[in-house]
Amino acid sequence: MVIGSRSKERAAEACEEICKRWPERDLTLEAGDNSRAAAAEIVIVATPWDAAALTVASVAQRLTGKVVISMANALAKVGDEFEPLVPPRGSVAAHVQSAAPGAMVAAAFHHLPAKALANLNTPIDADVLVCSDHVTAFERTAELVELIPNLRPLNAGSLSNAAPIEAVTAVLLQLNVRYKTRAAVRLTGIELPGK
Numbered sequence: 315m316v317i318g319s320r321s322k323e324r325a326a327e328a329c330e331e332i333c334k335r336w337p338e339r340d341l342t343l344e345a346g347d348n349s350r351a352a353a354a355e356i357v358i359v360a361t362p363w364d365a366a367a368l369t370v371a372s373v374a375q376r377l378t379g380k381v382v383i384s385m386a387n388a389l390a391k392v393g394d395e396f397e398p399l400v401p402p403r404g405s406v407a408a409h410v411q412s413a414a415p416g417a418m419v420a421a422a423f424h425h426l427p428a429k430a431l432a433n434l435n436t437p438i439d440a441d442v443l444v445c446s447d448h449v450t451a452f453e454r455t456a457e458l459v460e461l462i463p464n465l466r467p468l469n470a471g472s473l474s475n476a477a478p479i480e481a482v483t484a485v486l487l488q489l490n491v492r493y494k495t496r497a498a499v500r501l502t503g504i505e506l507p508g509k
């Protein structure tokens with residue numbers, strides 16, 4: 315796996331930090347700039363929302379034919395409230411898709427609580443809503459989700475659904491503040507064979 319960054323030194327520091335934290339996991343991480351990261355088979359864009367499309371545009375050529383996963387949420391903290399914003403094209407994921415038209419963009423991972431996601435030893439019981447205009451992008455993203463214990467990928471339709479998926483993150487954050495918890499999304503009524 316390649317950790318990309320605007321600075322290769324920062325990427326190297328991030329790799330070192332992760333390997334130090336999880337020595338027993340024998341992680342094979344490589345540090346690179348964003349261009350190197352864009353050469354990976356599947357690319358996850360995990361920048362602040364207002365940098366996602368710009369970052370993707372800077373390496374768009376390299377992303378042609380690739381699965382690109384957008385996980386950013388366009389939010390603003392206004393006083394004590396989190397409020398959803400409307401980015402260009404209606405969602406961060408749609409903006410990312412327009413910045414790299416040759417890529418196959420999927421939107422996913424928006425609702426996972428940050429602390430739990432950052433802790434490899436904490437299982438997260440959650441559904442991951444995945445939407446895309448490309449079947450391959452959904453399938454590859456779903457495979458990635460399934461590598462994480464207790465996560466279940468759900469096909470949430472086309473990329474036009476990225477807007478409500480991203481926006482509802484504001485609601486989750488608000489609930490976390492109100493109830494001093496780290497809520498995740500688990501939908502009832504959907505039974506999948508073997509899950």
Ligand SMILES: NC(=O)c1ccc[n+]([C@@H]2O[C@H](COP(=O)([O-])OP(=O)(O)OC[C@H]3O[C@@H](n4cnc5c(N)ncnc54)[C@H](OP(=O)(O)O)[C@@H]3O)[C@@H](O)[C@H]2O)c1
Pocket residue numbers: 318319320321324325359360361362363365369385386387423424425426427428429431432
């Ligand atoms: N944290 C989570 O578990 C989680 C869960 C669900 C969704 N998300 C979404 O995923 C995204 C990343 O979350 P995060 O907590 O990792 O964010 P973050 O720490 O604020 O940013 C991640 C990285 O983005 C790069 N970056 C920052 N500003 C940039 C800019 N102006 N242009 C280009 N790159 C920039 C930085 O890397 P370099 O300086 O090394 O380039 C930074 O380390 C967010 O949009 C968030 O809403 C996060």
